[in-house]
Ligand SMILES: Cc1cc2nc3c(=O)[nH]c(=O)nc-3n(C[C@H](O)[C@H](O)[C@H](O)COP(=O)(O)OP(=O)(O)OC[C@H]3O[C@@H](n4cnc5c(N)ncnc54)[C@H](O)[C@@H]3O)c2cc1C
């Protein structure tokens with residue numbers, strides 16, 4: 001996978017490493033894109049990965065005196081979902097993050113990683129571009145601020161230099177006269193890359209549109225603005241006819257391709273519908289109803305600190321798994337899944353897709369549910385891991401979730417059951433009395449392809465009653 005794995009502790013160390021090894025290194029944050037790309041041999045010749053996930057201070061979300069919101073490089077999609085500031089002042093971004101992948105992926109995947117991967121289908125680009133975001137790019141020679149509009153130069157190509165990293169995103173907060181909405185069409189409700197997505201952001205004074213931004217995703221080599229539709233909207237009142245006309249004009253701006261996910265025609269059609277829906281939501285002012293107020297993040301990190309990378313020598317992984325200390329050599333270029341199964345021999349954590357899709361490999365990393373197939377093994381250094389074996393009480397008594405799975409016949413094929421159990425256990429730790437929608441959301445990163453989800457959901461509902469007792 002890589003020759004060297006460096007755990008970076010400061011931004012100074014990061015810029016120094018980037019300057020010294022230009023072209024042969026790659027930053028890893030959550031790894032949810034990079035690990036898949038490495039597996040698919042996109043980065044042949046990669047010498048060193050620079051793990052920035054423990055640099056302190058980069059996980060902050062804040063606002064300055066100029067009403068600019070600052071989103072640090074390590075802010076994850078789930079951090080965005082939990083942020084009252086972003087819910088209040090950057091809601092389209094929250095809508096987008098709620099549609100990214102699954103809770104396990106959102107616990108590791110960062111917004112900045114999403115922007116840098118630069119896929120035209122990535123979800124956070126459209127809202128941040130519509131809101132006029134900029135990126136702070138830092139290197140040993142200084143910093144520059146690049147508007148997101150100017151960051152992309154082609155499919156998966158950006159102006160980021162090999163010696164630079166993205167320190168933060170800066171986005172103007174939405175003003176009282178502004179409203180926006182993000183919409184996405186995909187082949188499934190979760191764990192699905194966008195067929196198309198869009199974001200609209202309108203500035204409205206006395207019922208008249210003063211400024212409009214409409215950004216479209218997955219319909220061109222980069223995210224684009226629907227400029228003619230934006231111009232059309234200015235000076236208009238937002239009524240049904242205006243919405244229908246604007247959506248039609250916006251769809252004309254798209255030049256989609258046909259691929260495995262959708263045909264060109266289907267993309268054009270869905271795009272028009274999405275723009276219509278987004279504008280309608282702004283007209284009615286009911287965007288906040290588009291996502292639940294509380295979304296399961298499968299993260300109970302409170303009280304558990306991410307341990308510093310003390311004593312990392314590039315090889316020996318010192319970690320705690322299910323309460324037991326381990327020191328493991330020879331696994332620094334493997335995944336956490338491989339370390340757990342192949343080296344420790346804990347076979348309850350299953351290997352399914354190894355691409356983050358199925359959730360069979362779900363474990364807890366410092367209190368967060370994550371898919372271990374996309375976590376580099378060295379990320380376990382100094383961390384606490386819990387696997388399905390650690391869920392059972394020391395005297396062998398099953399966890400209430402496990403009991404409920406047995407009682408409700410929810411152990412179907414058996415292979416994906418540990419992953420479901422892990423997600424359910426974490427859900428009930430986070431939200432002890434979830435409703436059905438919350439349960440569905442919580443297990444959206446765990447796939448069953450044999451039977452279905454009814455019995456699994458019933459079991460989790462039943463377990464929630466027992467856990468409450
Ligand atoms: C199963 C699955 C489903 C997914 N579903 C979605 C989805 O629905 N919507 C969506 O938009 N995405 C989706 N993704 C993609 C991915 O989860 C996101 O793009 C995620 O936000 C990437 O963030 P990361 O921290 O994991 O990035 P990483 O994988 O760590 O890094 C991604 C890229 O960014 C670079 N990078 C990271 N941080 C920095 C930095 N600070 N400075 C410079 N370069 C940096 C890395 O070198 C790498 O090239 C999915 C991925 C998987 C595997």
Ligand code: FES
Nearest residue numbers: 352353354359373
């Ligand atoms: S998500 Fe890890 S094996 Fe499928």
Ligand code: FES
Nearest residue numbers: 412413448449450
């Ligand atoms: S329970 Fe495993 S595929 Fe359905």
